[in-house]
Amino acid sequence: MKKRLFVSIDFPPEAGGIQNYVHGIISNLNPADSFVLTHTHEKAKEFDHEQTYKIFRTSMKGNKFKNVLVLFKLIIYLIYLKYKIKYDEIHFGNVYPIGLVGPIAKWVLHVDYYCYTHGLDILSLKNTKRTYQSLLFILRHSKKIICNSKYTSEKVKEMGFSNENIVIVQPGIHEKPDVKHNLTEIKDRYDLHNKKVILTVSRLVERKGHDVVLKALKTICRDNPDIRYVICGDGPYRKTLEKIVHDYGLNQSVIFTGTLDNDELEGLYLCSNIFIMPSREIKENGDVEGFGIVFLEANYYGLPVIGGNSGGIPEAVLDQTTGFLVDPLNAEEIRVKLKELLTNEALAKQMGENGKKWVVEKCFWKHRVKIIEQLN
Template sequence: MNRKKVVLVAGVFPPGIGGMQSYYYNLSKHTKHEITVLAPAYPGSEAFDGQQSFRTVRGAFMRNERAHILSWGRLFRHVRKMMVEEPDVTVYGYVLIGIIGLLFRVFGKRRYVISTHGMDMLMFRRFIGLNQIVKLILVHADGVLTNSIFTRKLVEDYGVDPSRIRLVHPGVEAVFDQRSANVELIRRHGLEDKYVILSVGRLVTRKGQDRVIEAMPEILKHIPNAVYVIVGDGPDRARLEHIVQVNGVSDAVIFIGSISGSESLNDYYNMADQFIMVCRELEKGDAEGFGIVYLEAASAGVPVIAGRSGGALEAVLDGVTGLLVNPDSHTEIIESVLQLAQDHALRDRLITAGYKRAKTGFQYEVLAEIFDQYVEELCASPRANNSKLVRKRPRMKQDIR
């Protein structure tokens, strides 16, 4: 392999917690290219960075893991410093900060790639001005990474040449695997002799924890010892707690909150009898781009239920590796939970197929090879002509540094 110099401008990154953080970290960890990550600072960043094999540059250019208007100048200056090292390609991990890549593309002939995740392709469509900016960023990028076929179609809707788009799914970290249940964890949460239904994810409306809570009264009629365990935190927590009270299921719903470390999360998967996240697409353009938690659960030998929306249709193969339901149908949610609890042959079949798929096609060593090949192909191709964007570009003595 012809090793290239890659800069990843990551809007989110560990030690922050989340699917995108894991995605960018593992691509950086497993790529064979020389990668430098430009990432926001977090508490504990210095200790985390010291344990990695790749270089990370931290900057105070994000607020709550989002670029805000007062930070654009600082972020631009950070990227400009990285350009001095003359990377072969720069990958922008959030579509709007790709405007910086577009500027360096036009005035400095620097190659850039935009990494997309689904929601970022939907959230700006309601705003004409921002939508046009997103289109410019995508159309003039040398390449676009997508995390699912769902996201790829959204990118193509912007008029991006399909030949410049590459699909690199999120992967499952090796730590997620089948283990004996953690007895101490079960005792801590009072889950002895309980039938554990588990969700893992940020507490936001699209994840569908509300629909499962609303289904719990009927589920409890058939599975009296059922408990719905919710791992994660977010802005929807107060609303979800209110739904618990309204439905009278306080004794059957446990909010764990945020936990740190994949090792601990694997313990939660391994104490679950089934996993559920009935994600749905919202009118405001909020959708699940993929849903790696389904494959994490499958890696731990847990059967899964997903909402039939967004990229979840790729993460879970209906009737093969899990069950897909209408996320707005309490009846389908209840029936699927009961089916997994009662149909042991189906349960075993889904567990076996789900585990095999997660452990073969969704390991980061494999996915990083796709990323590496894509980078090589981009660097081997001639830079695209920017004449359609800037008709008359002044001659420059040297590239922007």
């Protein structure tokens, strides 16, 4: 059995999409043959102690003046771990800049390495020629390029790589323990009793599409005062969204929860009727949704979903089956789909059930990692 060392700047207990992706893969592989080298974190001790696999930590972050030193220290650490744990291959959860040590490790330590790409990470590097050339150098010498979606794989092909170079491993979700939640308490806290609840869970940034949802809800909530739009998460776009809510007169209909722990978030999924996140691509920033793991989370809890038809979202939303894909900039189309799911309870229930079945049968991490186990 091959021993795999995963090297990633982004890793729990730090929160985020890449963090969850890398952790999801590792925690479903054989812990005796899986190891992690990641960045230091003030809350790492408790998290690391709870894992079944071994985690090593060192400083991996630095500005452009410190990156050379960081990379030098990283290659020394890789040499040390090669002799300590005798790994056979390296998996870079972040392709850049830490992937720059990949070719060195390949030539000096005689190990293959794999690069994981997530969409935004590679698109954001295209604007700087030197950085982009470095990225191409890393990818050309990797054994395989692992993409989180077909969308991301198409972007990699545009960079000159073929299907033979690429493996697609879509994000999955963890199987959920059967936990009973006090839904009455959650409904009390957010005034959700006898309400139709529309939910978005995401970081509050422009691309997620909250603003277009609010525009769609402007007329829906005027005619349906019992609708509540619950926005979970935080981020730099929150003040803008709060102003839009005020300008549209939606103060009584929209709830900002901020960042929540997993228990309360699961409770809100169970209190909701529809999940929506019409993410859009912001091309000037290379900002795009690489997949959209939250759609699988929502489906798992039996919710029909509405997602923006952009980036990798069409792989996370089965249009007309688990929910609807919409033009992420078309507030009227979003309004129509929301109204359809709010009024047609049979359709909403069927889509939610379809989504739950799909996730349980095909979208858990235990299904995804089979591809990693078969890499050669």
